[in-house]
Every structure is written in C-alpha cells, then in structure tokens.
Amino acid sequence: MILDPNYVERYANSLITTILEYSPKVISALIILFIGLYAIRIINRLIRKIMVKRNLDPTLSKFLADILLWVLRVLLFVTFIDKLGIGTSSFVAILGAMGLAVGLSLQGSLSNFAGGMLIILFKPFKVGDTIEAQGIQATVLEIQIFVTKLITGNNQTIFIPNGTLSNGTIINYSMQGSRRADLTISISYGTDLKKAKDIITKALAENPKILTSPAAEVSVKNLTDSSIQLAVRPWAKNEDFSGVVAATLEDCKLAFDNAGIAFQPYVTELSNSNTPSQQYNTVINKG
Numbered sequence: 001m002i003l004d005p006n007y008v009e010r011y012a013n014s015l016i017t018t019i020l021e022y023s024p025k026v027i028s029a030l031i032i033l034f035i036g037l038y039a040i041r042i043i044n045r046l047i048r049k050i051m052v053k054r055n056l057d058p059t060l061s062k063f064l065a066d067i068l069l070w071v072l073r074v075l076l077f078v079t080f081i082d083k084l085g086i087g088t089s090s091f092v093a094i095l096g097a098m099g100l101a102v103g104l105s106l107q108g109s110l111s112n113f114a115g116g117m118l119i120i121l122f123k124p125f126k127v128g129d130t131i132e133a134q135g136i137q138a139t140v141l142e143i144q145i146f147v148t149k150l151i152t153g154n155n156q157t158i159f160i161p162n163g164t165l166s167n168g169t170i171i172n173y174s175m176q177g178s179r180r181a182d183l184t185i186s187i188s189y190g191t192d193l194k195k196a197k198d199i200i201t202k203a204l205a206e207n208p209k210i211l212t213s214p215a216a217e218v219s220v221k222n223l224t225d226s227s228i229q230l231a232v233r234p235w236a237k238n239e240d241f242s243g244v245v246a247a248t249l250e251d252c253k254l255a256f257d258n259a260g261i262a263f264q265p266y267v268t269e270l271s272n273s274n275t276p277s278q279q280y281n282t283v284i285n286k287g
Contacts, residue, residue: 022085029083036076044069058127063120066145112146115162119143129174130238133165137173153242173238178211180235181245185252186227186264193220193228199259203251204234209244211235227264 044065051061120143125131130139131150138150138158148165150158173179187196197218204216214235221231232252236244256263 025083025085029080032083033076033080036079040069040072040076043072063116063143063145109146111163112161115164115166116143116145116148118166119148119162124170125172125175129172131173132171133168134160136160173241178214178235178237179241180214180233181241181248183232183234183245183248184221185230185232186224187230187261188227188264191228191261191264195259196230196256196261199255199261200230200232200252203255204232204248207234207244207247207251209236209240209247211237 047068048061048065051065119125125140127140127142130137136150136152136158138152140148141151141157142149143162145162147159147161150160152158185200187193200218201216204210204218210216211234216234217231218233219231220228222229232248234244234248253263
C-alpha cells in the first residue's frame with residue numbers, strides 16, 4: 001500500500017491545527033482543575049475550623065463538611081468539562097438521567113442517607129456514646145453519611161447502615177451520665193437474710209466509685225424453690241460502670257467468704273419430676 005504524501009501532509013497539518021486550537025482550552029481546564037482541587041481542600045479545612053471554634057457538634061460538623069466537599073467537587077467537574085468545550089446542558093441532562101437510574105438502583109443507600117440526616121437532626125446519640133442497637137452494644141466512633149461506625153469492648157469495628165439504625169430501637173447508655181447495675185445474688189434459705197443484706201450494703205459503701213445519690217439498693221428480688229435471690233443495684237458513672245459491676249461481685253464474694261456465707265448455686269429442675277423428693281434429687285447444678 002502506497003501512501004499519498006499530500007494526504008499525509010494534509011492530515012498532519014490538520015492534526016497540528018487541532019492541537020494548537022485546543023491546547024489553550026486543555027491547559028486552562030487543567031489549571032482550573034488543579035487550582036480548584038487545592039482551593040476545595042483549603043475551603044474544607046477552613047469550614048471545619050470555623051465549626052470547631054463555634055463549638056458545633058463534631059458529628060454535625062463532619063457531616064456538613066463532607067456534603068460541602070462533594071458539592072464543590074461536582075461544581076468543579078462541571079466547570080472543568082465546560083472549559084474543555086463540552087456542552088454542559090447536554091451533560092447536565094445526561095447526569096440527571098444517570099442520577100435517576102442510580103437513585104432507583106440505590107434505594108437502600110438513599111434510605112441510609114436519609115437515616116443519617118435523621119440521626120444528625122434528632123441526635124439520639126453522638127460520637128463517644130455507648131449504645132445498644134441491632135443486638136450490638138458498642139461505643140460510637142463516627143457517624144458517616146451512609147453508616148455509623150462503632151467499636152466494641154473487645155476492639156471490633158462494626159458498621160451499621162444508618163437506615164436500619166434510625167428505624168430501630170436504640171438504647172443510649174451515656175445520655176444520662178450515670179447508670180444502674182442490676183445484679184442478682186442467690187443465697188440459701190438457711191442464711192440469715194438481714195446479715196447477708198448488711199454485708200452487701202457495707203461492701204457497696206466501701207467502693208468509692210459507687211454513687212451515693214441515687215443510693216444503691218439491696219432487696220429481695222425473688223423466692224425460688226432453691227434460693228433467695230437478692231437484687232443488688234449500685235449506681236455508677238458511665239465511665240466507671242464496667243469496673244463497678246466487676247468490683248461489686250468480687251467484693252460481695254470475698255465478704256461472704258469472710259462471714260462464712262456461701263452463694264447458692266443456680267439450679268434447674270427437670271420438667272418430668274412429679275414429687276418434691278424427685279425434684280430435689282434430679283436438680284442440675286449450674287453454679
């Protein structure tokens with residue numbers, strides 16, 4: 001195949017002309033793109049600092065800053081393609097159609113976005129709160145646009161979709177500042193009840209992390225076939241709660257040992273037992 005030199009020359013001249021015509025547009029578009037990205041980063045940092053200085057909620061501050069960041073990026077992209085000479089009207093129409101299609105296919109994500117907005121507006125919890133939701137008890141690390149990031153006591157990170165979270169039951173253990181432990185201690189019917197209650201009350205009073213107001217409560221919770229169940233309900237600050245629960249159980253056990261009182265093991269009777277003697281002989285000791 002023989003190439004026509006004149007054709008090659010015309011093609012080369014046309015290519016050079018096109019490059020020379022569009023080079024200023026491409027260069028200016030790239031300059032706008034890089035400057036815009038840098039400006040967006042500075043604006044985002046500035047907005048975050050302003051929100052922090054005005055003591056806005058950290059969750060709300062990050063949420064608004066993230067939305068502003070993506071809005072500015074979209075505007076920058078539209079400006080970039082307009083500078084390249086691409087018609088923005090047709091692009092906006094295409095973008096709208098794509099948005100509709102994506103919206104229909106991502107209804108769950110939009111539900112999570114709406115759930116995130118509800119969480120931000122009504123504030124059932126904030127970053128740092130300990131909550132229980134969807135069968136999980138953990139501390140809130142971050143509230144993102146679509147998910148909430150939690151961390152459990154054994155250092156596991158959990159992500160819960162905001163749509164599911166906002167539509168379910170949420171228990172906030174941190175909102176009130178203090179929390180009551182509901183513990184149960186079983187003693188035998190042969191134990192001096194008043195003495196056992198006094199021992200527990202004294203053990204609670206000696207723990208400085210147990211709050212005096214509201215006062216701790218020691219009372220009879222239930223009378224079962226095998227034991228007297230005592231309800232032990234000390235109050236503690238949220239940050240001391242786990243330690244208070246562990247210390248209360250340990251202190252009560254040591255105090256009972258010193259007084260010669262034994263915890264009554266928890267027992268379960270078999271359902272096919274018919275007489276009291278049979279029930280006594282067929283108990284399953286789980287303690």
